[in-house]
Amino acid sequence: MFAFILRRLAVAIPTLLLLIVFSFVLMHLAPGGPFTGERALPPAVLANLERQYGLNDPLWLQIWNYLYNIVVHFDFGPSFVYPDRTVNQLIAAGFPVTLTYGALSFLAAVIFGVSLGVVAAIWHNSWVDYLAVGISIGAQVLPNFVMAPLLVLVFTLWYRLLPGGGWSFNDPSFWIMPVIALATSYMASIARITRSSMLEVLGSNHIRTARAKGMPEHRVIIRHALKPAMLPVISYLGPVFVSMITGSVVIDIYFSTGGIGKAFVDSALNRDYAVMMGVTILIGTLTILFNLLVDVLYAWIDPKIRY
Amino acid sequence: MTKLFATTALIAALAMPAYAVQPAEGETLAENQTYTYWLLDAIKSLDPAKNTDVEGSDALRSLFEGLMIEDAQGNMIPGVAESYEVSDDQLTYIFKLRDANWSNGQPVTADDFVFAWQRVVTPATASEYAWYIELMNVQNATAIIAGEMEPDQLGVRAVDEKTLEVTLTKPTPYFISTLSHTTAYPVPRAVVEEHGDAWIQPANLVGNGAYTLASHNLGVEIVFQKNPEYWDADNVVMETVRGVTVNDNNVALTRYQAGELDRVQIPAGQYPRLSEQFPDQAVSVPYGCSYAYVFNLSEKGPEVLKDQRVREAMSLSLNRDVIVDQVLQGGQRPAYSWTHWAINGFAAPEGGMAEMSQEQRTERARELLAEAGYGPDNPVRVQLQYNTDDSHRLLAIAAQQFWRPLGIEIELNNVEWAVHTDRLQNQDFQVARYAWCADYNEASTFLDWFRTDGYNSGKWSNEEYDRLLAEAATAEDTTPLYQRAEEILAEEVPAVFVYHYAKVDMINPAIKGLPRENLRNTWYAKDIYRTAE
């Protein structure tokens, strides 16, 4: 197990390197630069800017300097578009926000999704089941860029219950709408997966045996059915995490939370090279770590799996 | 994002009384003096040397103050400068500074201006707006930017603590009006030298404006508090100013209606409905920008567009009334000249397209196209490039439909902003959407664009035009010169002028003091106050 983790981490480094070089080259080949604007800059001014930011070095040297600064100084460079801040500062400001509403959404999606799925499976083919399936299918396909403005309309304008956007770590009322908008569709997918895998487990031989022994139903479910039924849910969590980060773009745009999702899209569109690279590396690292975590969790729950 | 800089207006008096909007008779001030305005995006920089956009300038006008500021009509009035003198050869300006303090209690000195301006042109500062000091024609600016001279050679000098001397390379009539721009603001030398690049962090920032920075959560909210050290603090009513970022205009409007914002832009097409529903809140005022479709007439441009008849037909058949009245619907005006209609002293030339009916124009366009050998059977095929934005998209689609019946087939090419500007600057386009905003309130700010050595992305060139503008720089009566220049543009059609902008906003009726006659919509938070309901 330990060796497995080590091996996976060892693969992570070349993976990240590949990602960095690929994005770096792609980004610099794209037309336009961070300083193109409505007015063309005079050549002397542009030359000063490029010299100052090292943009006139050959590409390989730029990549090398970039990597060197990260490894030696943990410095991801300056932002071209937000000259008051470094990439480290921008990420330090935006990432905790994304992480907060992301983690809350993740928890909400898992807790409500699993509950809904289990309930639906237990009362299979009853109205509870139909309601749960109905909700989950509906919620699964409603794009969050429809959901988000709808929430603002309902909770901010019509009922005046919640602030329409912004962010504060001290005031949970800012967290509610982002979490609902981000969690809903994943909650629905998790509910569907839980329901069908629960149904499968409940029909299996060892549950029948437990029931035949006269074990009370709630104990059967909690002690014997829940754990094996969670396996497919867990294998689903890795991809959920990744697409939640992608979905955070929409959350950042509609709720102006200041997270890193929008920072990435903006930096790609504005050619803010360093910010784009910084966010890509962050998300790449998180993706790798999270997939690893999911695999470890999986092995822990399912003793049949050996690494 | 439109980049702007200071406005020009001729200054008559040397010393004028300080200007501050005061509550009118019968108005009671609200207890809560807070103003919350809308920001489309995060503020890029609060460093006067590095700011490049409108939203940054709005914030900087609260935090800093230049030698001159603007009144509600956009006229220049004294800021930090109390008075100034000009030498007979118009090359030397001497400013007398008033007793003003930085927010840390230290006096604002002439040396802070010297330091700030030198900092802008120093290559190591990497200021995108270094060219602004060149535009001001401050001596040696160009050479310093090019790295051929030391920054301390810049033509600006502190005679004593409160006297600033500026030397120009040539007489510059608009010089005074450049002084209210953020690039020409002072910065506190002591603070910048102590903290280096980190001086701009909220904890370190020191300014001389009417407000100080209370907090700045990038992309979420920026908060300003009244600065007790400001020299005119007694006349400042508004206590707290908040800029709130909402990245989606429609959501911003929803939040305005929920009372979270005091001012927000109205999305395209919604003005008629809102002005009917909320006549005291929906406001449309002229805004000094013009919108155009520019033709690429350089060597890289398509052959068909070099036929003047084709260009003229495209201009004639673009139904601007429909665009203005049925697409934008916000009090914009159809453009038949490049110069914005509300520019000081500008009168559009008589006759021409403006006085024809749309039927006549379309008829004439058909004739021109037929002469040039085109028509529905043999259509002109060109590509129209625009950057990602809802209203650019709507206009481009409408234009496509206006041109199609005449035999002009447009392929729409939507690219993102960085690509759009890159292609414009490299003449990699056929027809492209463009907008220009007035730097100052005089026609040359528009007309200079089409000079052979102007920005002129389409590379159109006309000798008479260049000569007229050169003449206008020193002429007594510029009107006939500018009119003739506009006539040349109308004859040769280097671009289709589409519409003149209006600024269309929802403004909380309790908020007073926002300027409505300033063509560039420059506003100062110190002039605003909130009345009780």
Added chain:
Amino acid sequence: MVIDQQKMQSLSDRLVQDEVKGRSPWADARKRFWRNKAAMFGLTILVLVALFALVGGRFAVWSNEELDFSVMGQVAQMGQPSLENGHYFGTDNLGRDLYARVVQGTQISLMVGIVGAAIAVIVGALYGATAGYVGGRTDQLMMRTVDILMSIPYMFVLILLLVMFGRSMSMLFLGIGLISWLDMSRIVRGQTLSLKNREFIEAARATGVSSFRIILRHIVPNLLGVVAVYATLLVPLMILTESFISFLGLGVQEPLTSWGALISEGAGTMNYGTLWQLAFPLFFFVITLFGFFFVGDGLRDALDPKER
């Protein structure tokens, strides 16, 4: 919104077992599929939507790009759905016929979904089959590569590609398709591994058939079950991805449109009294995704029946 890999694995195991027993799973599966009400319902929806996309245009009074000047500028009052003026679904903000635009958007979205899924499935199946069949070092290397590629945040790469090469249909197809072939390749590889030592493959190899032909002729056809199910479930994911790209403003060029573009336009104006601009495209979007889910699940259950 991701495909349940566990179930796919179970399906693939099951299909290989059937091969051992030497009978085709298809006949039984067909029967089970036709009996599955949800799947039949889904299939009906999909057929109707496909018909709408193919022949819906014939009933349109307006084209998808004409401006109706009588409506333009007063869309909220004049542009609502109406049989009289031919705007069955109302008009968009410019006065263009929404019915024609939804028909055309449906074509694009279905096309993106199907082509994207097809690219993903073809690349994934060929890659996985090759790795599994060749085995040894090559297999190791190929699967390590998949592991590495799995940890790349694809949506971000796709945005980069669209920024870099500009927006175009082919870029969209390619980008969206390349996002999701990795899982496919793993499942196919596993299945190929268990297939390749079967007698019929051995026999083919003994008679000197080339590896490439064996993969194409004998391995791939045996993978069809998995591939079919996977493809059906991938299409809605591709459609969702495309809608997200359109939301970011990187989708297809005007005057063409897609569900994502229409929905995101409609969602912006939902409070301005023009709700039909959101309702119609969203309706087609939602029922189509339902349809694909039902059919995909039904196919899978038919090929991999579990005691319930």
